[in-house]
Amino acid sequence: MTTLTTAPLAPLLNRLFEEAAKASPQTSPVLASLSEDEFTRFLRSKTGYLDFYGQLKDVPLEISRETGTLLYMLARSSRARNIVEFGTSFGISTLHLAAALRDNGGGKLITTEFEPSKVARARENLTAGGVIDLVEIRVGDALETLRNNLPESIELLLLDGHKALYLDILNLVESRLRPGTLVVADNADFNPEYVARMRSPANGYLSTPFGSDVELSLRIG
Numbered sequence: 001m002t003t004l005t006t007a008p009l010a011p012l013l014n015r016l017f018e019e020a021a022k023a024s025p026q027t028s029p030v031l032a033s034l035s036e037d038e039f040t041r042f043l044r045s046k047t048g049y050l051d052f053y054g055q056l057k058d059v060p061l062e063i064s065r066e067t068g069t070l071l072y073m074l075a076r077s078s079r080a081r082n083i084v085e086f087g088t089s090f091g092i093s094t095l096h097l098a099a100a101l102r103d104n105g106g107g108k109l110i111t112t113e114f115e116p117s118k119v120a121r122a123r124e125n126l127t128a129g130g131v132i133d134l135v136e137i138r139v140g141d142a143l144e145t146l147r148n149n150l151p152e153s154i155e156l157l158l159l160d161g162h163k164a165l166y167l168d169i170l171n172l173v174e175s176r177l178r179p180g181t182l183v184v185a186d187n188a189d190f191n192p193e194y195v196a197r198m199r200s201p202a203n204g205y206l207s208t209p210f211g212s213d214v215e216l217s218l219r220i221g
């Protein structure tokens, strides 16, 4: 049995996914007020994101169940001990990754979120899931919180914060990524520059779209 598929984590995730389905982005007045073009433009812009995500503080914006299972499997199969996550929200992806660390025998997951009420909810969920001891939540803009004090080596990086910042965050942590490190980027299609960089082996990655949401990349050099 695994930490992911047993209590307390499994029923907690069932509840969180059910609640998330009711609070889906489509029901948010902030998102409903944007045309598709405006939304895409925003996701590609490097300004205004703090205010925008502040207005979405009650929306989990979570990964899919399939991506959650994939994250757990990748972290287990790579025997990850050090994981970094950009974009905590309510901690749904964090719970999957922390469960893998537990089943790998321990480790550390650094995750970062700038919305304080989301940090409080994530902390609550990680405590209820019994994995808070494996997680350090850094509160603030990832451009600052991931600038220093990173582990020497990171085996798995999850990019799931503001899409326009994926390359900036990658640049901050890239010196800690070793050959074999996996980088998972959710909804990376909103950042074509990111996808182009990862799909060019000359830049040190092999990369492929995976499932409907993910760009999965392997550090090769």
Ligand SMILES: C[S@@+](CC[C@H](N)C(=O)[O-])C[C@H]1O[C@@H](n2cnc3c(N)ncnc32)[C@H](O)[C@@H]1O
Pocket: 049, 053, 054, 060, 061, 062, 063, 086, 087, 088, 089, 090, 091, 092, 093, 094, 112, 113, 114, 115, 118, 140, 141, 142, 143, 160, 161, 162, 165
């Ligand atoms: C898509 S949600 C993350 C969902 C989460 N990974 C999950 O599956 O449960 C993105 C989150 O990143 C946060 N965020 C966006 N840009 C950020 C930044 N520059 N620094 C810190 N947090 C950021 C937002 O507030 C939001 O909660």
